[in-house]
Amino acid sequence: MKTITVVATFEARPGKEAELKAALTSLVAPTRKEAGCLNYDLHQLPDDPKKFLFHENWTSKAHLDAHLQSAHIKVLLPRVPELAVAMPEIKIWEKVA
DSSP, rough: OOOEEEEEEEEEEEOHHHHHHHHHHHHHHHHSSTTTTEEEEEEOOOOOOOEEEEEEEEOHHHHHHHHTTTTTHHGGGGHHHHHBSOOOOEEEEEEOO
């Protein structure tokens, strides 16, 4: 089985670190219940707390695509320009070994 790994990084606007952290944290519980979600982990850079990273593993691209259409993701997207300096950088990786 070829799992899909996603690394998504966010950078909070100055003074919006706590709000962005709360918004991103609110995605964790509902996403972990989604079909095909193997893990969905949020990280914060200790020496640069405005930077956040999601490390995700999905059983298929179809499951990832369904996640991106989920209600909790659609609630966050309009808030990203207010909370983050840019849209997240999202890289999709395929496991090879």
